Each structure stands twice: as structure tokens, then as C-alpha cells.
Amino acid sequence: MKTIGLISANYQGKGFGELTEERTLASVPYGGRYRLIDFALSNMANSGITTIGIVAPYTSGSLIDHIGIGNPWSLGRKNGGLFLMPGSVYGVQAEGRRFLIRDVLKNIKFFERDDADYVIISSSTDVYNMDYKPLIKQHSESDRAMTVVYKKVPRGEDYEGFFIDISEDGRVEKFNTSAEGWGNYFIDCCIVNREFMLEFLKWFGALEYMDFFDVVKDHLDVFNVGAFEFRGYFGRVRSTSDLLKVNQDMTDYVIRNEVFCNPERTIYTKTQDEAPVFYLPGSDVRNSTISAGCTIEGKVENSTIFRSVTIEEGAVVRNSVIMMHCHIGKDVVLDNVICDKYVTINDGVKIFGSEDKPVVIGKEMTI
């Protein structure tokens, strides 16, 4: 039962402002030392998948820089390994759609050349730690063409994406928008028979401008699609306010242990090998995630501080995300702020955002 992986990174999100101006959503920094794509990659690597293709957009400089030849995920291999595949230009405008048929079609050799039974297809921008082995088992024991992964979610407002209706015998009957139905949220991840995928591309190649799941949704009477429930933590990242929230989720004891401290399923990332964090007298840090290489003299609360950040004395950083190499000057106050990499906040500057609308400071800005 050989399974290979395909990760789609050829899409953008709306409302990320300057964070996604020069980088794909998949390479947005998260959680102090990670990029969003680390989760999709690590989930696959930890489930024994050693051949992984990533469909990358043309703005993939930061993504390629981060992933390299895939060594942190043990993908620098002779047999299989990492395949970075160019996506179509169309992808970067496609908000909400994540699996363009033309992206798959363009890289059809990835499917043709391998002899795997199954392909796990995943988006690249949500935060969760999942073992795919039970999914592979359930799917292989069924006679279905594909099995989609869902998470039961409480009712909320305006949820982008699909909710699924499942019949008593476990077959997916309908894909709903949040207006049509609620409950079983499709988390943009599925396992599909490789042979079926190749057939599908033959049948629907002419609809290459469409999304794979838009086609699947309209053919549920023909395609036998199963469902698999994921019961773990699922951090959905569709906006800057989501990004702030999933960063703060990391300070939750249960979530931190499940997602980040599971020795069986490490979330891998590119290592930078920074020095330990240097706390100086006067620092006051509460309920926060701090990464290596930082020097902290100020006050930090409910925040995520990335690598090599300096927070000077008298500064207060609250409910914020400060990405790598930022410099926060003396007596600065930041509340609900997201600073991209290499931002300098000069002494005494005070910036206040809100939980729903954090202030985003673009890369390399000085304020």
C-alpha cells in the first residue's frame, strides 16, 4: 500500500495584506519558528510518506528557500524524495480555490511515474498534527475512489470552504457551503487512488480552469467518496485575525503538547541554529512563546516572538506576533500587532490593533 503526497501551495488568501505580498501563504511564518507548510509536510513525513510533490506558485522564492531539498523532513533521498513542481500563474489569483486541475495536469508525470496505490492531497496553510496512517488504512479497506478528511466544528460566521453530508454507510453525499449546511468541515485534505486520479484527469482535463473539489462536488453520485474524521486540534488560517489566534493557541498547554511536543510526530522545520534566548534583568514574560536567538529586556504577554528578535527595556508587547529579526525599541507599546520580518519599531512608538483587526507592519519597515 504505497502512498505518495501532493501538497498544493499555489493559492493565496485574501486579507493577509503585506504578509503575502512577496510570499505565498504557505510560507507565512507561524509559531515562532515555523512556516505554515511545515504542518502538511511533517504530517506526511511522519506518516511514512517519502515521495512528496509540492505545487508551488511563481512567487515561491521564500517557499523554496525554506524547504530546500527537504532535508528537515528526511526528503533528501535517492528513492522518491521532494518534487517542487511549478504551478500555473492562474493559481496566485485563485482565492479560496486550492487544487486547480491545471496545476495537477501540468505535473501529471508525478502521478504517472510512480507506482503508488494512493495519493494524499493536502493544502498547505492550516495548523494541525495528524497521523495519516489510520486514514490510509480506512481508505484501503474501503472500495472507494477517495476519502476526504473532515473536522467537526461548532457553528460560526461566514466559514469559507465546504461542509460535507455523510450517509449512514459513510459515503459523502453533498458538499455544502457554510450557508447551506454546518458541522463536518472539510479540511482540504483527502486520500485518492492514484489510478482514479489519472482517469479523472483524462475525463476532466478540458475543465482545467476548475478546482478539483468543485468537480468532485458535482459528481458525488458517480464518484464513491468516503469520509474520515480528524479529532485533533485544527487551526484554520484564513485571515490575519486567524493567524493571531492560532499563534496564541500555541500557549495552550493541551494544544502545545498535542501539536508541537509529540515525540512520535515532530513538526519539522528549517533549523537556523540560534543561541538560547537571553533574558536580562527587567524582562517580564508571561504566557508567551519565545524562540531562540532573542534578547529580551522588556515585557511580553500573550505573544509569539520569532527568532532573533530584540525587545528593549521598557517595551511592552501584548497579544502580538513579532516575526524574525525585528527590533522593538525602548518603551514601545504593541498591542494586537503583527510585525513581519526585519521590522524596526523606534523608541517610544505605540501601536494598537484589535483582536479582529490586528495591525500588520510590512517586512523591513521602520516605524
Place this chain on the structure above:
Amino acid sequence: MKKKKCIAMLLAGGQGSRLGSLTSSIAKPAVSFGGKYRIIDFSLSNCVNSGIDTVGILVQYKPLILNKYVGTGESWDMAVADGGVHILPPYAGETGGEWYEGTADAIYHNIDFIDLYSPEHVLILSGDHIYKTDYNKMLEVHEANKADLTVSVIEVPIEEASRFGIMTADDEGNIVKFTEKPKEPDSNLASMGIYIFSWPSLRKALLEDHEDHDSEHDFGKNIIPKMLEEKKKLIVYRFEGYWRDVGTVDSYYESQMDLMDDVESINVFTKDARVFSNSNIYPPQYIGPEANIGKALISNGCTVYGDVDHSILGSGVVIGEGSVIKDSIILPNAIIGRNCTINKAIVNEGVVVDDRTEIGDADGKIVVYGTSKLSV
């Protein structure tokens, strides 16, 4: 094989018995240092920062963690096509096998290895020194003097000189006398155990030393005195800067505290001449809502609910609620329970400390606590 100008041989086989339980299951160079480092990182980083990309690491005592840690050398940019790191354990030949009997004997048994690269010079290093340097400066002095051997020396207070191997040099830096732990020292230049030999001279000396059955096969006791006797060109290189031999619990403790108390002298935060390490992937550290952090060095993967003052926490350490850690070093993956008091102590790797444990010595002596449970 490409010919190399200079390769390094790093002596990493000793037990380091003066470190007590810190080395009960691990070779001294692999002992945790400064939170996320291991002692050998400093020497290996010095090599790569000096452009030396070929290093033989001589192992013997409990090398498992050391071997695993060094791996392919990739962490120090030494996974290179021509050269790189080579772990060199004792081995057997047609006539049986032998342990390394001394520092010189360890190199003698690896003459074939050095010949592979036919270097002009061989740098001999110890795996238990904490310092940052560019070996090229020493190599320049060695080459300019066309020396057979250059010994790196550091000035020590004359009243402490009797604890060291002391080099007496003339005005040009030529070594005229070498005395191990002299009762009445006539010089304050202590040998640091760092040598650059011209390879032909060292090769000859090793072959002769091997035939000498009275020899202890030690650089300090045998090789250097004999070369002096033979009137070879031996010179000193005066090292200036921070250098510590972490052979004792006190020096091991103090030099780690220097990483935060004496950043000017030994700076692991700077981007030039970085100290590299093979760090496992840990999540960033989490500092809890009630934690109080004074001056501290805290590594990735730590979870801190208690108070930490003037202390160093290694990777993956947990400090429970209500615990107070002061003037202490908690080695990687140790779990400190709730309401513990730890004062001027070193807690071994992976040790689980029960709730309400008090560790510390009334007289202020450094306590080493627990038996390491190492994970790779």
C-alpha cells in the same frame, strides 16, 4: 583525495573522570553546555570558521552520543565531498586490536588517515575546551617560523603556574624548556594542549615514539620533550582571549555562566564566528503566566511555569509551577516538578525531579544531581 594544507585531529576519547556523574554515560566532549550546545561544538565551530573542513575525531570512551551528535558533520557545514568529519575509533588489524594508550598513540594509529589527505600541517585539538579563535593566525605564525611544532600558550598568573604545563620561551618565541607542573615556574606561559605540527615532523616523531616502550605515548610527557631534546624548531603562539578547559565541575559551571555574565569575552550570540550545534527540532519555549524570569539563558523546547534566576535551561527542560531555580544549570530534557528549590546545582540530562525536592549545598558547593537519562 585532494591534498589539504591543514587538517585537524580532535582528541575526544578521554573519560573526563573529574566531571563525575556528568560523564557517567557520555564522553566529555559530548556533555551538554550552555543550554543547547555540547562542549565539542566550540572546537568544531572554530575549525569551520577557520576554513578547516577536514577533522578526525578520536573516540574511545562511551562514544554513542558523541557519534550520533556529530553525525555527518552537516551541522558544522562539514558534510563536504573532499574531507569532512571522520569518527576514528580504535580498530583491529591482522595482529589484533589495541585501545588508544595515550594522546600520541591515538594519532599514531591514524597515520593512514592523515596520509590520505597528505596535509602540510596537522592541528591537534582537545574536545573539551571552550574558546573562540581563528586557527589561521596560529598557522601563520607556525609557517612564518618554519616550525616543526607550534604550541598555543596562554598567560596565567605566575602563582598558579605550577598547575599547568609551562613553556619557557626566548625572545623570539622559541621554546627552550617545557616543564609539567613546575614547583618553581620560571615562565607564566601555560600550554593549552593545542598544537600545530608540520606533518612530516609529527609523523616521524610518532613512529619513533611507538617503538619506545618506556613512553606513555603522550604529547606533553613524551613527544614534546623528545623534540626539544632533538633541537627541533618549537615555538609558542601566544593566545589572547577567552579560553577555558572544562575539566572540573567548577570550571564547567563557571564557563557556562560566563555565556551570560561575560558576553564580551565569550559571545555565542554574535553572527560572526558563530558557534554551531546539531540542534534537535524543538518548538519555541513557552513561558507560563506565573513565571518570573530574571537573568537567564533558556533554550528551545522549554516549558517554564516557575521562577528562573541567573540560570541556564537546556533544550526541552520543564520547570513546574512554584519551583525556584537559582544560579543553576538544568541540562536538556530534565523535568523539574512543582515547588522545587534548586540552588547552585547542575541537574543531569533527562533527570526527573519530584515535586517539592530541594537541591543545593549549604556551603555553596556546586551540586551535580541525578543520573543522566540520555535520549538521541
